[in-house]
Amino acid sequence: MSITFPQGFRAAGIAAGLKSSGAADLALVVSDGPLDVAAAVFTANRVQAAPVQWSRQAVADGRARAVILNSGGANACTGPDGFADTHRTAEHVGALLELSAQDVLVCSTGLIGERLPMDALLGGALTARDALEGGASAGADAARAIMTTDTVEKTATATTPSGARVGGMAKGAGMLAPQLATMLVVLTTDAVVDAATADEALRSATSTTFDRVDSDACMSTNDTVILLASGASGVETTAEELTDALRQVSSELARSLVADAEGASHDVHVVVTGAGTEGAALAVAREIARSNLVKAAIFGNDPNWGRIVAAAGCVPESVAPFDPARLGVRVNGVQVCRDGGAHEDRSTVDMTPRETLIEVDLGAGTAKGDIWTNDLTHDYVEENSAYSS
Amino acid sequence: MSITFPQGFRAAGIAAGLKSSGAADLALVVSDGPLDVAAAVFTANRVQAAPVQWSRQAVADGRARAVILNSGGANACTGPDGFADTHRTAEHVGALLELSAQDVLVCSTGLIGERLPMDALLGGALTARDALEGGASAGADAARAIMTTDTVEKTATATTPSGARVGGMAKGAGMLAPQLATMLVVLTTDAVVDAATADEALRSATSTTFDRVDSDACMSTNDTVILLASGASGVETTAEELTDALRQVSSELARSLVADAEGASHDVHVVVTGAGTEGAALAVAREIARSNLVKAAIFGNDPNWGRIVAAAGCVPESVAPFDPARLGVRVNGVQVCRDGGAHEDRSTVDMTPRETLIEVDLGAGTAKGDIWTNDLTHDYVEENSAYSS
Structure with missing residues (x-):
C-alpha cells in the first residue's frame, strides 16, 4: 500500500x-x-x-x-x-x-x-x-x-x-x-x-x-x-x-x-542509558556508532568492549559528563564491561544474529538515547569504491 | 640513530x-x-x-x-x-x-x-x-x-x-x-x-x-x-x-x-586553503579526512569530488563560514570542481600514486590547514575485524 x-x-x-x-x-x-x-x-x-x-x-x-x-x-x-x-x-x-x-x-x-x-x-x-x-x-x-x-x-x-x-x-x-x-x-x-x-x-x-x-x-x-x-x-x-x-x-x-544495507552484515542498535541528558546519551551513542574500529570489530563478530569504551571517551566532558571508571557495557545481553573494566567473559557473547545490541550505561543520570547503524564490511568498501568508476 | x-x-x-x-x-x-x-x-x-x-x-x-x-x-x-x-x-x-x-x-x-x-x-x-x-x-x-x-x-x-x-x-x-x-x-x-x-x-x-x-x-x-x-x-x-x-x-x-598504514593503499594529504581561520580550515580538512565515502572512493582510484564537497558541507557554518557555490577542489593537481560545480574532466586525474593530494579552496579568506589520512580499504576492514579474535 x-x-x-x-x-x-x-x-x-x-x-x-x-x-x-x-x-x-x-x-x-x-x-x-x-x-x-x-x-x-x-x-x-x-x-x-x-x-x-x-x-x-x-x-x-x-x-x-x-x-x-x-x-x-x-x-x-x-x-x-x-x-x-x-x-x-x-x-x-x-x-x-x-x-x-x-x-x-x-x-x-x-x-x-x-x-x-x-x-x-x-x-x-x-x-x-x-x-x-x-x-x-x-x-x-x-x-x-x-x-x-x-x-x-x-x-x-x-x-x-x-x-x-x-x-x-x-x-x-x-x-x-x-x-x-x-x-x-x-x-x-x-x-x-x-x-x-x-x-x-x-x-x-x-x-x-x-x-x-x-x-x-x-x-x-x-x-x-x-x-x-x-x-x-x-x-x-x-x-x-x-x-x-x-x-x-x-x-x-x-x-x-x-x-537493507546490503554492504552490512549486522544491524547495530546502540543504546546509551544513565546519561544526564538525552543529548549526552545521543552524543555518546553517535560516537560509538561512527567508530570504524567498533564497526569493523562487529563485522568480525568480536564484542570488543575496549573499542566501545574508547569511543565513548572521545566525547568531550562538556557534552556528556560521566566518569569513565563507572562505564558499563553489555553486548547482546552479556555484561562484558563493568565499572570501566572487564567483567563477564566476552567469549560468551553470541554475535551471529544480524541484529547486534550494544548497551552502554554511563552511570551519570537517568536519560537515554539510541542510534542505529551498521557494521563496516568488505562489501561496504567494495560498493563505495567501485560505484562511479 | x-x-x-x-x-x-x-x-x-x-x-x-x-x-x-x-x-x-x-x-x-x-x-x-x-x-x-x-x-x-x-x-x-x-x-x-x-x-x-x-x-x-x-x-x-x-x-x-x-x-x-x-x-x-x-x-x-x-x-x-x-x-x-x-x-x-x-x-x-x-x-x-x-x-x-x-x-x-x-x-x-x-x-x-x-x-x-x-x-x-x-x-x-x-x-x-x-x-x-x-x-x-x-x-x-x-x-x-x-x-x-x-x-x-x-x-x-x-x-x-x-x-x-x-x-x-x-x-x-x-x-x-x-x-x-x-x-x-x-x-x-x-x-x-x-x-x-x-x-x-x-x-x-x-x-x-x-x-x-x-x-x-x-x-x-x-x-x-x-x-x-x-x-x-x-x-x-x-x-x-x-x-x-x-x-x-x-x-x-x-x-x-x-x-606505514599497511591496510591503506593511499596516503591522503587534505589541504584546505581560502579559509577565514586556521581552525576553520582544519575543521573542513578533518571532516573530509574522516569521510568513509571519500576514503573508499580514493581506494577505488576515483577522484570523486562530489563526496569531497559534500563532506565539506557537513561542517557547520558557525565553525567554517564559506559559500558552497564558491568551493574549488583539485585532486592530484586537476581542478575537478570550480565554483561548486564540475570543471575539468575527472577522468584525467592520475590516482595511481600512493600519495593523493586533495586541495580544497573555500574562497572565504587566506588561512589554511592540512590533515594526513589514509584510504579505506579491504585490508583495513580485515585487520581490524580479525585482530583480537
Whole structure:
C-alpha cells in the first residue's frame, strides 16, 4: 500500500530512461485534497542539491499538492543551470496537473555533479501523469521507482485511533549506499490537519526515527522527508495522534533502511542509558556508532568492549559528563564491561544474529538515547569504491 | 640513530616475553643528564590507560630521566589494579636506575582491558637495563621493541643551527592499526633547555605534526609523546630553534606513521586553503579526512569530488563560514570542481600514486590547514575485524 493507503492520493512509478538499466526511475505522488497541507525536513548539509533548494522554498507556505522524485541523478553541485532544471521540472509537472509550480516539490537521487537528461525527465513526467492511480500497486510502483542500490521497496502504513490513515515510502540503502546514502521519504495522510500541526508532527516523528539512523556518518546533499496531508478522510486527529502514527511509519521505514544495507552484515542498535541528558546519551551513542574500529570489530563478530569504551571517551566532558571508571557495557545481553573494566567473559557473547545490541550505561543520570547503524564490511568498501568508476 | 643521536642518552630494546611471537616488546630510554628536563603530551581521550595516568602526573614537575615502553598490552580499562601495575613498573625501573619512580615515565600499547604479565615485564626491565648503551644500534633496538603492527621501525633526527641534536622514535601503524592505532613517541635532545621552554616547544611541534594525522578518527586511550632533554651538548638553543628541530623530527615521524598504514593503499594529504581561520580550515580538512565515502572512493582510484564537497558541507557554518557555490577542489593537481560545480574532466586525474593530494579552496579568506589520512580499504576492514579474535 504505502503512500496510497490514505484516501485522496494517487501515485505512479515509471521508467523515464534516466537509469541506463531501463529500471523504473521516476515517481509521482499527487494529493487530490480537499486539503493541500504539506511539511518537509531537509538535509543539514550546507551543500544542498537543486531539488532541496527548490522544495525548501516551495513548501515554506505549508502547501503542496505533488511530489516528483527521480533516481538516476542527484542534480547536486550543478549550479544555476541545475536549479533551472529543477524549476523547469516543477513548472512542467504543475502544468500537467493544473497546479502552480510552487505546489510541486522535487526530489532527486543519484550521482553528484552531473546535469539531468531533461528531455527524458520531462517526457517521463507526462507518462507518469497518465499512469497516476490510487490503488495499492501504484504506491508500490512509486516506491520501486525511487530505489537506487536498495534491494527492496520500503513502505509502511499506520492508522490513528480516530481512523485517519498514514502511509509512507522511503529509499536509501543505509551505509552501503554510494553517493552519500541519500534518503528520500514521502509520507501521506488523509487526516484533517493544519500546516503548523503537520510541520510540528513531522519534525517530532523524524527526530526520533530517521534522525537516529547514522549508517556511515556521511550526510547527503539531497536528504528529504516530505509529508502531504489530503484531509480526504474528514477525520480530525489530535496532534499527538498524528505524531504517533507518523512516528510509527517513520520508525518502520527507518528500520528498513538499516536492514537493507546490503554492504552490512549486522544491524547495530546502540543504546546509551544513565546519561544526564538525552543529548549526552545521543552524543555518546553517535560516537560509538561512527567508530570504524567498533564497526569493523562487529563485522568480525568480536564484542570488543575496549573499542566501545574508547569511543565513548572521545566525547568531550562538556557534552556528556560521566566518569569513565563507572562505564558499563553489555553486548547482546552479556555484561562484558563493568565499572570501566572487564567483567563477564566476552567469549560468551553470541554475535551471529544480524541484529547486534550494544548497551552502554554511563552511570551519570537517568536519560537515554539510541542510534542505529551498521557494521563496516568488505562489501561496504567494495560498493563505495567501485560505484562511479 | 634516533633517540641516541643526541648526546647523553642510552637505550635498549629487548624481548621480555609479552608478545607470544617472541619479538622484542620492551624498550628503555635513559637520559644521563646533566639535565633531567622533560615534557609530554597525552591523548585527549577521557578513557586513559594506567600508564597515561601515571606519566601525566610524573611529568607534571617538568622532570624525568627514563621512559619504559612496552608493546603486547595497553594496560587500559584495568582499574586500580592496572594502575598499581604501572606504579610498580616505575618503582622497579627507578630502583634499577637509582632514580625516583617519579622520574620514570611509562608507555604501553596493545589490547585494552587485560592485565600485563608483570613477572615478564619486571624481569624484562632488568634485562633492558643491562643492555643499555648509547650507540646507534641501541636506538634502533628500542624503536623496534615498541612496534605492534608496524612493518618498519620509525626514527628521525635533526640538528639545530647552533649544533644541538634532536632524535625521535615512534610506533603506530596509521589507520590499519588495531586497538585504536596507539601512537607512542619518544623525542630526545641534548640542547640546554628549561622545562617551560621544552613544554612549549613540544606542544608547538606536535600541534602541526602528530595532531594533523587522522587516519581513522579513532583516538587511543594510550597516545603519548614524550620529550627528554639531557643538556649534554652544552648548547643553549633559542626556543624557536628547538621548536623547529622538534617539528622537523615530528613531521618526519608523523609522515612515516601514515606511510606505514599497511591496510591503506593511499596516503591522503587534505589541504584546505581560502579559509577565514586556521581552525576553520582544519575543521573542513578533518571532516573530509574522516569521510568513509571519500576514503573508499580514493581506494577505488576515483577522484570523486562530489563526496569531497559534500563532506565539506557537513561542517557547520558557525565553525567554517564559506559559500558552497564558491568551493574549488583539485585532486592530484586537476581542478575537478570550480565554483561548486564540475570543471575539468575527472577522468584525467592520475590516482595511481600512493600519495593523493586533495586541495580544497573555500574562497572565504587566506588561512589554511592540512590533515594526513589514509584510504579505506579491504585490508583495513580485515585487520581490524580479525585482530583480537
